[in-house]
Amino acid sequence: MPAQIVSLVVNGRSQEFIARPGSTLLGSLRDSLGLMAAKRGCAQGSCGTCTVLLDGAPVPSCLVAVETVDGRSVRTLEGVARDGRLDEVQSAFIDGFATQCGFCTAGMIMVAEALLDRDRDPSRADVVEAISGNVCRCTGYEPIVAAILEAARRRRDRAPGAAPAAAGAAPAAAGSTG
Amino acid sequence: MSYRADPIDKTFFSAERTDDLAVVGTVVQRSDALGHVTGRTRFFEDLAPPDLLHLKMFRSQRHHARFSNLDLAAALATPGVVRILTAADIPNNLYTPLKLIGVGPDDEPILAEDTVRYLGDPICAVLAETEAAAYQAVGRITVDYTDLPAVFDVEEALAEGAPIVNEYHGRNYFSYEGHHCRRVRFGDVEQAFAEADHVFEWRYQSAPIEHAPTETTGCIVVPQPDGRLRIHSDTQACFFTLDNTALILRTPFNKLRIVGGTVGGGFGGKVDVVVEPVACVASMLTDRPVKFVYSRYEEMQVSSPRAAERIYIKDAVRADGRITGRKITLYVDAGAYARHSPYGTTKAAAHLPGPYTIPNVWVDAHCVFTNRTPSSAMRGFGVTIADFALESQMDRIARALAMDPLRLRLINAYRDGDLKAHRKVAEGTALVEVIQKAAAMVGHELPEAYRRMSSTSREATSREGA
Amino acid sequence: MAMLRGRGYASVNYPTGMNLGGDPSQALIHATTTGTFVISLSSVDLGQGLTTVVAQCAAETLGLPFGNILVDTADTDTGPHCMGTFASRGTHRVGNAVIMAAREAREVMLEVAAEELEVDAADLETDGTGFITLVGSDQKKIHITDLALAAHFKHGRTISGRGIFLKEPSGVVPETGEMDPDSCQAHACTVAVVEVDDETGVVEVLELHNAYEVGRAINPAMASQQVEGGAWMGMSHALFETTEPYYPDRDHGPTDFSEYLMPGPADIPALHSAFLERPAGNGPYGAKGIGEMTANAPIPAIANAIFDACGVRLERMPFTPERVLRGLDALRGPA
Numbered sequence: 014m015p016a017q018i019v020s021l022v023v024n025g026r027s028q029e030f031i032a033r034p035g036s037t038l039l040g041s042l043r044d045s046l047g048l049m050a051a052k053r054g055c056a057q058g059s060c061g062t063c064t065v066l067l068d069g070a071p072v073p074s075c076l077v078a079v080e081t082v083d084g085r086s087v088r089t090l091e092g093v094a095r096d097g098r099l100d101e102v103q104s105a106f107i108d109g110f111a112t113q114c115g116f117c118t119a120g121m122i123m124v125a126e127a128l129l130d131r132d133r134d135p136s137r138a139d140v141v142e143a144i145s146g147n148v149c150r151c152t153g154y155e156p157i158v159a160a161i162l163e164a165a166r167r168r169r170d171r172a173p174g175a176a177p178a179a180a181g182a183a184p185a186a187a188g189s190t191g
Numbered sequence: 192m193s194y195r196a197d198p199i200d201k202t203f204f205s206a207e208r209t210d211d212l213a214v215v216g217t218v219v220q221r222s223d224a225l226g227h228v229t230g231r232t233r234f235f236e237d238l239a240p241p242d243l244l245h246l247k248m249f250r251s252q253r254h255h256a257r258f259s260n261l262d263l264a265a266a267l268a269t270p271g272v273v274r275i276l277t278a279a280d281i282p283n284n285l286y287t288p289l290k291l292i293g294v295g296p297d298d299e300p301i302l303a304e305d306t307v308r309y310l311g312d313p314i315c316a317v318l319a320e321t322e323a324a325a326y327q328a329v330g331r332i333t334v335d336y337t338d339l340p341a342v343f344d345v346e347e348a349l350a351e352g353a354p355i356v357n358e359y360h361g362r363n364y365f366s367y368e369g370h371h372c373r374r375v376r377f378g379d380v381e382q383a384f385a386e387a388d389h390v391f392e393w394r395y396q397s398a399p400i401e402h403a404p405t406e407t408t409g410c411i412v413v414p415q416p417d418g419r420l421r422i423h424s425d426t427q428a429c430f431f432t433l434d435n436t437a438l439i440l441r442t443p444f445n446k447l448r449i450v451g452g453t454v455g456g457g458f459g460g461k462v463d464v465v466v467e468p469v470a471c472v473a474s475m476l477t478d479r480p481v482k483f484v485y486s487r488y489e490e491m492q493v494s495s496p497r498a499a500e501r502i503y504i505k506d507a508v509r510a511d512g513r514i515t516g517r518k519i520t521l522y523v524d525a526g527a528y529a530r531h532s533p534y535g536t537t538k539a540a541a542h543l544p545g546p547y548t549i550p551n552v553w554v555d556a557h558c559v560f561t562n563r564t565p566s567s568a569m570r571g572f573g574v575t576i577a578d579f580a581l582e583s584q585m586d587r588i589a590r591a592l593a594m595d596p597l598r599l600r601l602i603n604a605y606r607d608g609d610l611k612a613h614r615k616v617a618e619g620t621a622l623v624e625v626i627q628k629a630a631a632m633v634g635h636e637l638p639e640a641y642r643r644m645s646s647t648s649r650e651a652t653s654r655e656g657a
Numbered sequence: 658m659a660m661l662r663g664r665g666y667a668s669v670n671y672p673t674g675m676n677l678g679g680d681p682s683q684a685l686i687h688a689t690t691t692g693t694f695v696i697s698l699s700s701v702d703l704g705q706g707l708t709t710v711v712a713q714c715a716a717e718t719l720g721l722p723f724g725n726i727l728v729d730t731a732d733t734d735t736g737p738h739c740m741g742t743f744a745s746r747g748t749h750r751v752g753n754a755v756i757m758a759a760r761e762a763r764e765v766m767l768e769v770a771a772e773e774l775e776v777d778a779a780d781l782e783t784d785g786t787g788f789i790t791l792v793g794s795d796q797k798k799i800h801i802t803d804l805a806l807a808a809h810f811k812h813g814r815t816i817s818g819r820g821i822f823l824k825e826p827s828g829v830v831p832e833t834g835e836m837d838p839d840s841c842q843a844h845a846c847t848v849a850v851v852e853v854d855d856e857t858g859v860v861e862v863l864e865l866h867n868a869y870e871v872g873r874a875i876n877p878a879m880a881s882q883q884v885e886g887g888a889w890m891g892m893s894h895a896l897f898e899t900t901e902p903y904y905p906d907r908d909h910g911p912t913d914f915s916e917y918l919m920p921g922p923a924d925i926p927a928l929h930s931a932f933l934e935r936p937a938g939n940g941p942y943g944a945k946g947i948g949e950m951t952a953n954a955p956i957p958a959i960a961n962a963i964f965d966a967c968g969v970r971l972e973r974m975p976f977t978p979e980r981v982l983r984g985l986d987a988l989r990g991p992a
């Protein structure tokens with residue numbers, strides 16, 4: 014089976030790349046397009062770290078044969094912030110201390126985005142179900158659930174046309190490497 | 192909205208603590224959160240150097256065996272395969288990570304020479320242009336095994352006539368200064384048993400537990416312009432990895448550079464130095480970047496877990512609830528190689544008999560070899576399973592004496608100035624207070640004498656026990 | 658056919674530092690010419706937040722805002738030696754090394770400020786907003802940005818510092834086990850409330866109440882993260898986790914997340930936690946290590962709660978439904 018050219022609309026931009034037989038959507042995003050936010054935790058679809066949105070719906074991109082999604086639209090974590098502004102989910106994760114090692118974060122945020130896109134006022138049970146395919150080994154899940162509920166609240170409270178409020182419940186450091 | 196940081200109860204130890212700090216003690220934003228929520232945090236596998244080779248390991252399919260007739264021909268003929276490393280390619284093929292702190296002997300090959308000691312023991316490393324080619328080649332390697340007797344139970348491993356798991360130790364236990372276990376001898380437990388009102392003896396058992404981080408173990412080694420190797424690793428200990436790797440490679444230490452610091456979960460599972468050495472050899476021999484990352488299967492069944500432990504606890508107890516003697520026999524299942532287990536077993540011995548002042552303590556802590564995946568450090572190394580046993584034991588004593596479980600603990604809790612079984616004088620103790628606090632949190636009534644107890648002195652109990 | 662509720666307790670301590678010592682960490686601090694202080698380390702942040710915590714320690718010691726601190730770590734070419742992140746040693750050892758380095762840098766900072774302001778260094782203080790000021794004066798002050806520039810270009814001084822923390826290694830007396838294993842001990846008491854389904858053997862953890870004594874919570878939110886994440890991991894160890902479900906038999910070992918069971922977000926108990934602080938004399942601002950211990954007390958607390966609920970004493974981990982049911986069968990006696 015020869016390699017083929019695959020076209021995707023990724024985070025709103027048209028992309029084209031050559032996909033070898035057997036390439037997964039995850040592999041193509043990372044290796045062909047340099048989009049590294051989606052992670053490869055298990056390559057078996059059972060950890061959720063590779064979750065991206067395919068036409069708005071969360072998929073385990075490690076199990077998607079990329080040639081089968083030719084022409085479709087994909088949204089990754091790299092496409093969530095707009096013009097450098099974090100959205101409510103990202104800010105709520107920061108303010109709510111919903112990250113530790115960060116490896117599950119991309120997948121968690123993408124399922125949250127998909128949930129909030131279709132349900133502006135999810136219940137706690139809705140949030141729990143939405144993230145039930147995403148493994149987190151560090152946080153114990155509760156801060157993630159709380160952050161997603163808070164993000165929904167902030168988004169509902171946002172005036173139409175206004176930009177999302179910045180993260181900022183606590184002072185920030187200058188930064189760190191490594 | 193801000194994270195509900197749990198409250199600090201400042202009514203405890205109020206004379207010893209202050210609130211005059213400006214930054215320490217305050218909630219500041221995590222410095223890494225922004226990178227995580229934007230996906231910009233770089234984990235080691237997010238590096239994509241050009242010309243990358245992929246390393247996949249061919250591993251033992253037997254628990255304990257000699258092997259011969261390793262046939263690499265079909266694997267080498269697989270399109271995309273560049274080279275296959277065997278034991279002969281490793282400059283210094285025997286190591287143990289604790290050699291850096293003077294613990295030996297070296298007992299673990301990087302690649303097996305002729306013997307495999309656990310299911311998954313690495314035999315040879317395939318280097319290929321793609322992961323798929325590497326996996327394909329691994330599947331085409333054949334070898335002949337001659338099974339050897341294997342032992343899986345710690346007490347069977349220590350019994351007379353058991354098959355020897357690791358001939359570099361020559362016996363199925365780690366030798367502590369010529370002795371078969373780590374010992375604690377404090378007071379006279381047999382006297383305590385003779386004089387006790389009650390003697391309780393129970394046994395506890397755990398099974399191996401995986402760190403299961405969402406990011407698997409791995410590294411990418413990249414040859415540098417100055418001829419050195421730069422290792423991008425998710426190790427928990429940069430210099431520990433560097434030093435061990437240099438010893439295995441027989442290179443000057445300054446030839447290696449380890450860059451890391453972003454780890455998708457460690458929990459003690461990324462301190463065994465299992466991927467960097469062979470990836471470095473591969474990079475040196477091919478002069479190309481090499482990635483060696485564990486699959487989820489390898490992380491689950493081949494990477495070291497928390498040791499299974501078997502613990503026997505025999506207690507001498509007075510009618511009033513004071514534990515006067517505690518005798519503990521601990522077996523740590525180290526698996527096929529020592530790794531960090533000799534250290535962890537000593538740490539366990541230091542932790543026993545728990546946070547209680549017991550005048551007579553006897554501990555034999557064995558680090559035992561069996562034909563299973565070598566165990567190693569995990570969150571709470573040497574302590575977690577011991578706490579399961581110790582605190583289950585306290586509950587059973589309380590029930591047997593029809594005594595409130597918190598009062599039993601408070602009576603026996605260590606205080607400042609008490610001598611521990613390893614003869615260190617206790618200081619900065621606070622077991623009494625966390626028990627009092629927890630009791631208050633759940634509405635568990637404690638009599639006034641117990642509410643007045645303090646870690647700083649045992650006065651309240653001496654009145655109680657008189 | 659009943660849901661049986663029970664409560665169980667566990668109290669524990671946990672040592673800070675590599676057992677027996679001999680695990681040093683070094684830190685270097687230097688000021689840039691524009692007043693940012695860079696901490697150079699080779700330490701690894703596993704996600705527990707070491708880089709944030711050491712920045713807080715440095716800011717406190719220097720008397721400068723948290724936002725003036727940069728942490729550059731995990732590169733063996735640029736960072737001095739650190740033994741590694743394990744044994745709950747990070748905050749304690751690296752924190753202490755950073756404080757030592759920051760103290761030296763602060764001393765130079767005040768010396769240069771004294772020269773710039775033409776006062777005695779002993780009469781200067783930092784106000785926490787970036788100014789070094791003469792005690793009791795509104796006028797005599799200099800901002801760290803100006804000071805750092807002056808130090809480098811005018812005075813030829815390095816505002817920098819070096820730090821190391823080492824608990825000297827010691828051995829074990831083989832015959833008695835006499836040893837000095839740790840720098841300090843943190844403490845915890847957990848109360849677990851569980852519900853046992855006596856038909857299925859399934860145990861649900863309803864509540865975990867935790868009291869932790871940690872010396873000093875350098876960042877209370879991050880300390881809470883450890884308590885919360887650890888409580889989940891302890892519950893997971895207690896009820897589900899093993900790579901060898903038939904230990905010591907190696908058969909049927911889980912190979913991936915679909916087989917290696919862990920509680921999901923629907924299984925989280927109600928968590929109520931509180932901290933106590935008994936500062937450790939040798940800890941950074943009194944802090945003790947807590948990264949590991951938080952999974953420990955929940956396990957026996959759950960075992961004891963199961964006994965309280967249904968009379969089954971589980972001596973083997975994990976506490977699977979099968980083991981609970983076998984225990985109930987044994988209690989009921991032969992049919």
